Amino acid sequence: MAENTQGTRPRIFASPGRYVQGRDALARLGELLAPLGRRPLLLADDTVRGLTEPVLGPAFDKAGLPLVFERFEGLPTRAEIERVARVLSEGDHDVVVGLGGGTAIDTAKAAGEDAGVPWVSAATVASTDAPTSALSVVYTEDGGFESYRFYDRNPALVVVDTGFVAAAPARFLAAGVGDALATWIEARAVERAHAENMVGGVPTRSGTALARLSWDILWESAPAALEAVEHDLVTPDVEAVVEANTLLSGLGFESGGLAAAHAVHDGLTAVEQTHHLAHGEKVNIGSLTQLVLEGAPAGEVDRFAEFTAGLGLPTTLTEAGLGDADDATLDTVVAAATAPEETIHNLA
Template sequence: MLLQRLTELARKKEAKEIGHYIAPLGKKSLILGGQQGIEAIKQNITTSLNSHGISYQIEPFKGECSNNEINRMKKIGQAQAVDIIIGVGGGKAIDTAKAVSFKLNCPVAIVPIIASTDAPCSALSVIYNDEGVFEQYLVLPRNPDLVLLDTKVIAHSPVRQLVAGMGDALSTYFEAAACARARARNIAGGTMTQAALAIAKLCYEILLRDGYQAKIACEQNVVTEALNNIVEANTLLSGLGFESAGLAACHAIHNGLTILEETHPYCHGEKVAFGTIIQLVLENRSMKELEEVIVFCRSVGLPTTLADIGLGNATPEQIRSAADALSRTYRQSEEDAFLQSSAIML
């Protein structure tokens, strides 16, 4: 099991408190994130950093967690001699921040402005090329040092992003169950514990119980217990679950789909949710289980058909090319993850 090493997972903590939490970690920071994300909380963050004597440079993220973007940010960090990275935004910006901190061997603080993936809490960065096609998983030696998550910010974020996070989290239990049956390795190179499977199951149960109500809360820009629970499921429980249990067809299908340009406008979690339905079919799961997942997806607005992810007119050749890419990326990413985790453990 890959142990979670978070300094803080703060619900209802305002971004203006970030300096208090970052001060023990570093004094010279590089803030990276999407322009919209940084603008949303820039004033609170910079005011807090200034009040705690922490210098900062803000660098806009170009949109893809690619090796080129990681290396670009790394060079900026080296030139400024930063001792902490602050990642602001969604999944790809967060994964980039984690990868840059790994390259620079310094702490990383994560400030999500959306709850669209489990990236904030995980020790993994998903690497794409500059065009958005999946390339590999980068397994990291530790989890983020700080995750500061303000649910008031999430309540005012786009509803689609919260729902996409539910789609990502939806896969956690079914991939964990598949890995348990196969006695597959997790990303740390070991086998899962019962605790890991229990976390993944709890993640699924919270989605079914609170997902629809959380969507309504986000539509109304209010913080409710259901929203708090879904934010925790989307980020912490899903992050712990997939790290400690493993990945299976749901994410492999997502990775294969990324070679089709028609799917690029759709969120990671939307494609993963569709992949979850496909995995259930591949496993010959019961109609009751399949219907439960499809009903949930439709209730919150997650994809259930190819047309829902831009492939309503896909040709057989396109589907085959995605399937071929799925197979290649799954084998390569599993091998990369095992080799990286083995090196980390050594």
């Protein structure tokens, strides 16, 4: 177990400047952006632009802001980040908005950092806890995990429109649940090992408690929320799960810390067979792996597997695309998951 040196290390808690969640929240984006800049750039793929432009046009007109989109090419790679940063600088934009899911949001953060402008997360799905955090996951051109990129500030603003979340395929919300359930599993492991969180300090009690709160909400509300979004409904359970997936999990993983679940996710991205899985779906395999590594009681492992399988999340290597994988493929996953810089080493 790591030496207990908490007395010599600071406790650090990180959070975005403001968080706004609810049905029609995107209709307020113009007024919320106005104090941050007068020439925003919205980074979104074609699908997200088509869905949101009818709402954002009137909102930006009312706020007196120009509505300028930049097409997102699909992955937060180094090349895409550099390209968007150039667009920001050449267009004299003073704030960048990542609009859509986690990959667009992570790209906007990195490009905003490079261009020296504030960044905003505007989520239309609740599939990851990326929107609130001060880091991006950077991928290789072929979709493999490359690195985490850290910043000294969080998004200035996070907006999550639950109307759009409910209208999106239920698989996106389920993937967010898979990502968020790992938050408590990992935060409690970091606490046990006296390891550091994602912002370079000892986890605060609030960060760890928010991770646990996310877990509790999901066990209570996730099944009903997924049933509701199958019918495009925004219910109290949907609002609760969106908050757990986005705000509570985001604060919990960043200030509580990561361990093996996300490291296994990173390892799974190293092989092509798993590229059909969403981020949170791979994380769910990682959560089960961590529970086994920790020697959790069989009943706890079984209960978690049954609960997440009921939500449509993968719980086996076969579902991950690795049922027939040879030793060389599995060795590639293991090598990436246990790389020296990986968070798996935060396990006691």
